[in-house]
Structure formats: C-alpha cells, structure tokens
Amino acid sequence: MIRFENVTKVLGGRAVLDQVDFEIGEGETFVIVGLSGAGKSVTLKHIIRLMQPDSGRIYIDNEDLVAADRRELQELRRKFGVLFQGAALLQWMNVRDNVGLPLREHTRMSDDEIRKQVDDRLELLGLADAAEKFPSDISGGMQKRAGLARAIIMNPKIVLYDEPTSGLDPVTSRRIDDLIVDMRERLGITSVVVTHDLHSALAIGSRIMMLHQGRIVENAPPADFIRSQNETVQSFLESQYITKKGKWEELIHG
Amino acid sequence: MLHLLHNTGQAMFMLFEAIWFIRHAFGRRSRQETFTQLYVTGIKSLAVITVVALFTGMILALQTGLELKRWGYEEFIGSAVAVTMIREMGPFMTGLIIAASVGSAIAAQLGTMTVSEEVAALEVMSINPNRFLVMPRLVALAVMMPILTVYTNILGIMGGAVVGATQLGVSVRAYMDNATQFAANKDLYVGLLKAFVFGIIIVTVACHQGFVTREGAVGVGKATRRSVIISFLIILVVGYMITRLFYI
Ligand SMILES: Nc1ncnc2c1ncn2[C@@H]1O[C@H](COP(=O)(O)OP(=O)(O)OP(=O)(O)O)[C@@H](O)[C@H]1O
Ligand SMILES: [Mg+2]
Numbered sequence: 001m002i003r004f005e006n007v008t009k010v011l012g013g014r015a016v017l018d019q020v021d022f023e024i025g026e027g028e029t030f031v032i033v034g035l036s037g038a039g040k041s042v043t044l045k046h047i048i049r050l051m052q053p054d055s056g057r058i059y060i061d062n063e064d065l066v067a068a069d070r071r072e073l074q075e076l077r078r079k080f081g082v083l084f085q086g087a088a089l090l091q092w093m094n095v096r097d098n099v100g101l102p103l104r105e106h107t108r109m110s111d112d113e114i115r116k117q118v119d120d121r122l123e124l125l126g127l128a129d130a131a132e133k134f135p136s137d138i139s140g141g142m143q144k145r146a147g148l149a150r151a152i153i154m155n156p157k158i159v160l161y162d163e164p165t166s167g168l169d170p171v172t173s174r175r176i177d178d179l180i181v182d183m184r185e186r187l188g189i190t191s192v193v194v195t196h197d198l199h200s201a202l203a204i205g206s207r208i209m210m211l212h213q214g215r216i217v218e219n220a221p222p223a224d225f226i227r228s229q230n231e232t233v234q235s236f237l238e239s240q241y242i243t244k245k246g247k248w249e250e251l252i253h254g
Numbered sequence: 255m256l257h258l259l260h261n262t263g264q265a266m267f268m269l270f271e272a273i274w275f276i277r278h279a280f281g282r283r284s285r286q287e288t289f290t291q292l293y294v295t296g297i298k299s300l301a302v303i304t305v306v307a308l309f310t311g312m313i314l315a316l317q318t319g320l321e322l323k324r325w326g327y328e329e330f331i332g333s334a335v336a337v338t339m340i341r342e343m344g345p346f347m348t349g350l351i352i353a354a355s356v357g358s359a360i361a362a363q364l365g366t367m368t369v370s371e372e373v374a375a376l377e378v379m380s381i382n383p384n385r386f387l388v389m390p391r392l393v394a395l396a397v398m399m400p401i402l403t404v405y406t407n408i409l410g411i412m413g414g415a416v417v418g419a420t421q422l423g424v425s426v427r428a429y430m431d432n433a434t435q436f437a438a439n440k441d442l443y444v445g446l447l448k449a450f451v452f453g454i455i456i457v458t459v460a461c462h463q464g465f466v467t468r469e470g471a472v473g474v475g476k477a478t479r480r481s482v483i484i485s486f487l488i489i490l491v492v493g494y495m496i497t498r499l500f501y502i
Contacts, residue, residue: 106380
C-alpha cells in the first residue's frame with residue numbers, strides 16, 4: 001500500500017533519510033519509533049509529499065508519488081487523513097467548522113448535511129460538547145481528537161499520526177491508542193503512527209520500525225521487536241524499562 | 255542574489271495564483287473569509303489613518319503656507335496641499351500605515367500558521383493556501399487601499415483647511431476654491447493607481463514572508479519585521495517610478 005524504495009533525503013547537509021526501504025501493507029498499524037531527530041516526521045512528510053526525496057521512489061497503491069502531477073497528487077492525497085503533531089487546527093474556526101472544512105471544500109453537501117456528519121464524528125470521539133469551542137480554548141488532548149476527527153471526516157483509507165500521544169496524560173494517551181486500534185478494527189483503516197512512546201507502540205502496532213541516524217535499524221512485529229539483537233533497539237527498549245521478558249508480552253497484539 | 259531571485263519568483267507565482275482564484279472570491283468556500291478580510295482591513299487602521307492624515311495635511315499647509323505667505327501668495331496653499339496629498343502623500347502615508355498594521359498582522363498570522371503546520375495541513379487536505387488564505391487578503395487590500403487613500407486625502411485636505419483658516423488667514427472657502435481649481439483628475443487617478451499597486455505589494459510581501467517562516471516564534475517575529483521593511487522599500491521605489499512614469 002505504501003512503499004519506500006531507497007529513499008534518501010539530505011537536510012541541512014546531513015542525510016536525514018539514508019536509503020530507506022520499507023513497505024506498509026493494507027490494514028496494518030505501522031509504528032515508527034526513534035530518538036528525536038531520527039527522521040520520523042520527515043518520513044511521514046514524504047508519504048504525503050510535503051517533502052520530496054533527493055533520490056529513491058515512493059509508491060502509494062503502486063502509483064508513483066514522487067512523479068505525480070498536481071491532479072494525481074490531489075487524488076493520492078485524498079486517500080490520506082493526517083493528524084499533525086500539534087493538531088494544526090485553524091485557530092479562527094471553532095471545532096465544528098474545523099472538522100467540517102474538508103467537506104465544505106470538496107463536496108457539494110449542504111450546511112445541514114455537513115453539520116450532521118461532523119457531529120457524528122465529534123460524538124464518536126467524545127467531543128460533542130466542544131463543537132462550538134475554539135482550538136485555543138480546549139485542552140491538548142481535545143485538540144488532538146478534533147484533529148483526528150478532521151483527519152477521518154473524508155473517510156480516508158490511510159491515517160498518518162505524528163506523535164498522537166505526546167504531551168498528553170497517560171489516561172488520555174491510552175484513549176487515543178484505543179481509538180487508533182478501533183479505527184483499524186471498525187473501519188479497516190491503515191495507520192502509520194510516529195511515536196516516542198514504546199508502550200503504545202507495542203500495544204497498538206502490527207509492525208514496529210525503528211529509525212536511527214537516517215537508517216532502519218529494526219522493522220519487525222512487536223513480539224520480535226522486543227527480542228531484537230540490535231544494540232540501538234536494546235538500549236531504546238531499556239530506556240523505557242522494557243525488558244525481553246515481562247508483562248509487555250501480554251500487551252502485544254497477536 | 256540567487257536567493258533574492260528565487261524568493262521573488264516564489265512570491266510572483268503566489269500572487270498570480272491568487273489573482274487567478276479571484277473568481278472564487280465570493281463563492282461558497284471563500285465568501286466569508288473575503289468579507290472578514292475586507293472588514294478587518296478597512297476598520298483596523300482607521301483610527302491611526304485619521305490622525306496621520308489630519309496631521310499630514312496640517313504640516314503641509316503650515317510649511318508651504320508660511321513660505322507662500324512671505325511672498326503674499328498664501329491663498330495658494332489650497333492647491334499646494336490638495337495636489338501633494340492626492341498625488342503623493344495620500345497613497346504613500348496610507349501605504350505605510352497599512353503595511354505596518356495590516357501587512358504585519360498578515361505576516362504574523364500566516365507565519366504562525368506555517369510553523370504550527372496549519373498550512374501543511376491545508377495542503378494535505380488539497381486546500382490551496384493561495385486560494386484559501388492569500389486571495390481574500392489580496393481582494394481586501396486591492397479594494398481597501400484606494401478607498402482608504404481617498405479618505406486620507408479628504409482628511410488631509412481638511413487638516414490643511416483648518417491650519418489655513420486659523421494660522422494663515424485663508425478662509426475655508428478660498429482654500430477649497432483654490433484646491434478644486436488646481437487638482438486635476440489625472441492626479442486623482444494616478445494617486446489611486448498607486449494606492450492599488452501598494453496594496454498588492456503589501457499583501458504579496460506579507461503573505462510570502464508568512465509562508466517562508468521557519469523556527470517557531472522567533473521566526474514569526476523575523477517574518478513580521480521583514481515584511482514591514484520590505485514593503486516600505488518597495489513602496490518607496492515603486493511610488494517614485496509611478497510618479498516618473500506619469501509626470502515626465
Ligand atoms: N525543513 C527542514 N530543514 C532542515 N532540516 C530539517 C528540516 N526538517 C527536519 N530537519 C532535520 O531533520 C532531522 C530529522 O527531523 P524529524 O523532524 O524527522 O525528526 P523526528 O524524528 O520527527 O524527531 P522528533 O521526535 O523530535 O519529532 C532533524 O535533525 C531536523 O533538524
Ligand atoms: Mg517529529
């Protein structure tokens with residue numbers, strides 16, 4: 001569904017992505033982990049062509065993303081919903097208008113229909129009370145959920161999450177995790193999740209890829225990921241108090 | 255140098271695309287934003303413009319009036335003030351104030367949107383920022399700059415009349431007669447053309463500086479300051495060129 005072939009990207013004189021090669025299948029919840037500056041956000045930006053690689057190819061459903069012209073790009077982007085790291089809601093619109101923006105822009109739905117669709121999503125995400133509020137007046141967790149509501153309003157096949165739980169309290173974080181799992185189980189959505197939080201990575205991921213200094217150091221299902229022999233992976237696991245044997249085994253999806 | 259060319263090219267592309275989208279200005283998707291921008295642009299700087307315009311006219315009247323009075327020609331201050339206001343000072347002063355108030359606000363807002371990834375979010379949703387953000391602001395400034403300039407002119411000329419009547423012994427009637435006698439239609443058209451062009455310059459520079467903002471809040475500050483300085487410089491140079499074009 002998403003395929004990177006030898007993707008290299010140089011930023012600020014440094015190869016942030018260095019011949020990166022991976023594939024994400026339909027229905028997966030693909031988690032990307034790594035230290036700060038490892039190139040996780042840059043990878044995500046390449047998937048929706050907010051950045052172009054210096055060399056290498058990227059395919060979405062076997063269509064060449066790098067070479068797509070304007071119209072093709074628009075078609076390809078339609079498959080995606082994106083939750084940005086800071087939610088990226090427009091500050092001058094209330095939550096309802098923010099979530100309904102893609103419908104207003106791309107469909108001929110009447111205002112009433114849009115409102116109904118939006119309120120359905122807000123209900124689903126527990127935001128019914130916040131519809132009239134402005135982004136600056138709601139908490140970070142609510143902003144992320146509103147961002148998620150906007151990301152899925154056009155029924156995308158693939159949702160990208162850039163650190164959906166960072167800066168949130170543990171309880172809200174687990175709720176977002178549940179939402180991501182829910183989204184796959186109920187709507188069959190493919191997810192790509194960038195996170196620092198290994199606990200949630202292990203809990204929700206069908207596959208975990210670790211980036212380090214522009215290269216992939218591990219790309220495996222959770223059960224294999226925590227048994228990785230790679231030193232970088234091991235020290236990353238230990239830094240979050242995850243050892244090979246332990247209760248984490250139970251958390252991992254089969 | 256290459257950098258400058260690159261930026262100019264980018265800004266021009268943005269401007270042309272926004273112009274292309276003007277046909278959507280009052281369509282369903284942009285109508286509300288266009289009205290908001292028209293309103294904000296028109297209202298935001300009215301107080302400052304009022305004060306600046308009045309005093310510009312008063313200073314002009316006082317300076318030229320004192321000189322003219324030495325030779326006994328003080329009844330000519332009407333035309334001196336009117337022609338200077340309409341040709342030069344009206345559009346120029348309005349341009350500077352709008353660049354400093356509305357232009358800087360646009361740069362700050364779009365800059366904030368850029369660093370908080372709101373602009374990227376629009377692109378991902380296939381919402382063209384040049385239509386969604388730039389075009390309504392372009393319409394607002396292109397419409398409001400000439401209107402505000404007329405307002406500046408009127409207040410400036412009134413300020414001159416006050417100084418004429420109180421300090422120089424020129425009656426308001428004589429002042430107005432003289433003003434209307436010498437100010438030509440051409441002066442008005444050229445002045446309004448300037449105002450229109452200044453409006454486009456301000457919006458182009460401000461939006462472009464907003465979009466190229468990097469590095470968080472510090473970057474937004476830089477973008478705001480740069481947008482004001484660059485607008486000032488271009489307004490000065492282009493103002494001179496338009497004057498040259500029409501009066502030589
Ligand atoms: N537009 C850019 N211009 C120059 N350098 C960039 C740009 N975007 C990212 N970088 C650099 O690329 C590297 C990887 O950035 P990226 O945002 O992908 O990190 P990350 O893995 O998402 O880190 P974090 O966990 O902190 O979000 C960083 O060193 C960053 O400074
Ligand atoms: Mg990041």
